[in-house]
Amino acid sequence: MIRRRRQPATPLLTREAMMIQMAAFEHARRLGNPYVGGEHTLLALAGADHPAGAALREHGVTPDRVEDEAIRLGGGGLFGDLDRNALASVGIDVDAVRTRMTETFGLEALSRASHAARPRGISGPRWDPRRRGGGPGIHARGVFLPHSPDVIQAFRGARAEKQARHDTQIGVEHLTLGVLSVTKGLVPPILSALGVPAHELRMAVADRCRETGEPPHA
Amino acid sequence: MESRADIAEAAASADPDVGLRAVAALRVLTERLEILQVDNARRLGWSWQDIAARLGVTKQTVHRKHGRRAGRSG
Numbered sequence: 589m590i591r592r593r594r595q596p597a598t599p600l601l602t603r604e605a606m607m608i609q610m611a612a613f614e615h616a617r618r619l620g621n622p623y624v625g626g627e628h629t630l631l632a633l634a635g636a637d638h639p640a641g642a643a644l645r646e647h648g649v650t651p652d653r654v655e656d657e658a659i660r661l662g663g664g665g666l667f668g669d670l671d672r673n674a675l676a677s678v679g680i681d682v683d684a685v686r687t688r689m690t691e692t693f694g695l696e697a698l699s700r701a702s703h704a705a706r707p708r709g710i711s712g713p714r715w716d717p718r719r720r721g722g723g724p725g726i727h728a729r730g731v732f733l734p735h736s737p738d739v740i741q742a743f744r745g746a747r748a749e750k751q752a753r754h755d756t757q758i759g760v761e762h763l764t765l766g767v768l769s770v771t772k773g774l775v776p777p778i779l780s781a782l783g784v785p786a787h788e789l790r791m792a793v794a795d796r797c798r799e800t801g802e803p804p805h806a
Numbered sequence: 807m808e809s810r811a812d813i814a815e816a817a818a819s820a821d822p823d824v825g826l827r828a829v830a831a832l833r834v835l836t837e838r839l840e841i842l843q844v845d846n847a848r849r850l851g852w853s854w855q856d857i858a859a860r861l862g863v864t865k866q867t868v869h870r871k872h873g874r875r876a877g878r879s880g
Contacts, residue, residue: 666838674827675835685835693842701841704875 602759608632613726616733619659620702623669624726626738626767626775627658633764640764643796647784657778659695666702669736738773742766761797765790841875844868848876 601609609624611632616624634644635651644650666689672682690698724743725734735743746758746766755762767775768790779786840861847857854873858865 666842667835670835671827671831674824674831677824678828678832680832680835682835685839689839689842693846697842697845701838701845704841704845 598756600758601763602757604636604638604760605758605763608636608760608763609726610728611635613728613733615655617731619655620698620700622702622733623736624733624739625669625736626742626770626773627654627661627778629739629742629763629767630654630775630778631658633760633767636760638760639796639800640761640793643792644764644789646796647789647792648782649779649784649789653782654778657781658774661774661777661781666698736773738770738775741770741772742775745769761793764793768793841872844872845876848872 599606608629609632612624612628615628615631619628621628630649631651631654633641634649634654635641667682667686670682675682724740725732742763743758743766746762749762749765750756750758753762768779768786770776776786779789844857844861854865854869858868861868
C-alpha cells in the first residue's frame with residue numbers, strides 16, 4: 589500500500605483516501621503508465637462517490653474527460669513524464685513528437701511501449717521494491733509504481749489542508765484540494781484543457797464538502 | 807509554466823540546470839523512441855542484425871535490451 593518510513597499511530601490517510609490511492613494505482617496500470625501521477629489521482633477523484641468527486645463532476649471534470657485529456661497529453665504515458673521545458677530549450681517540442689508518434693503507431697503501441705519503459709533506476713521484473721531506498725509509491729499485487737513528483741506535491745498540499753483544518757487524517761477532500769493545487773505534471777494542463785480554473789474547483793470542492801456536512805476525514 | 811521567451815533565454819544563458827536537464831530528458835526520449843521503433847521493426851519482420859545495424863550497435867546489445875520483450879513478435 590502506501591510506503592512510509594515509519595508507521596504513525598493513526599494512519600496518515602483515511603480509508604476512503606486510501607481507496608482513492610488504490611483506484612489511482614489501477615488507472616495507472618490500465619493506462620500503461622509506469623508511475624502513479626496526479627492525472628491518475630484526479631481520475632480516481634473524479635469518479636469518487638464523495639462530495640468532492642461530485643463537485644468535480646458538476647464542473648465538467650468527469651472521469652471520461654479527464655482520461656481523454658490524460659491520454660492526449662501523456663501520449664499513453666510514453667512521453668508524459670518528460671521534462672518538456674528542458675527539451676524545448678534544445679528545440680524539441682514533445683507535443684509534436686507525441687502527435688507524430690501517435691499518428692504513426694497508434695495509442696496502443698505507445699501504451700505497450702510505456703509498459704516497457706520503466707522509470708529510471710528500475711531495472712525490470714527482478715527488481716524488488718523492498719530493496720529500494722524508501723521512495724514513495726504504491727506496492728500492490730506484486731507491482732510497485734513510484735509516485736511522480738506531482739503526487740508528492742499533492743500530498744504535501746493535502747497535509748497542509750489537513751493541518752489548517754485541524755483534522756487528524758488526510759481525507760478525500762484534503763487530497764482533492766492538494767491535487768488541485770499542484771503546479772507540476774499533467775493536472776494543470778488537463779484542467780486548462782477542460783476550461784476549469786483550479787481555484788474555482790478548489791472553492792467548489794470546499795463549499796460542497798462544507799454544505800453536505802461531510803466530515804473531511806470521512 | 808515558462809514561456810517560450812523564458813526558455814530561449816535560459817538556453818542562451820547556458821544555464822547548466824536547464825542544459826543538463828535537457829540532456830537527461832533527451833536520453834529518456836531516445837530510449838522511448840527506440841522501444842517504439844524496435845517493436846515496430848520486429849512486427850514488420852526485421853532481423854535483430856538489421857535493427858542493430860541501423861542503431862549502430864551490435865546484434866547482442868540490441869537483443870539483450872529488447873529481446874525479451876520484442877523477441878516473440880517476429
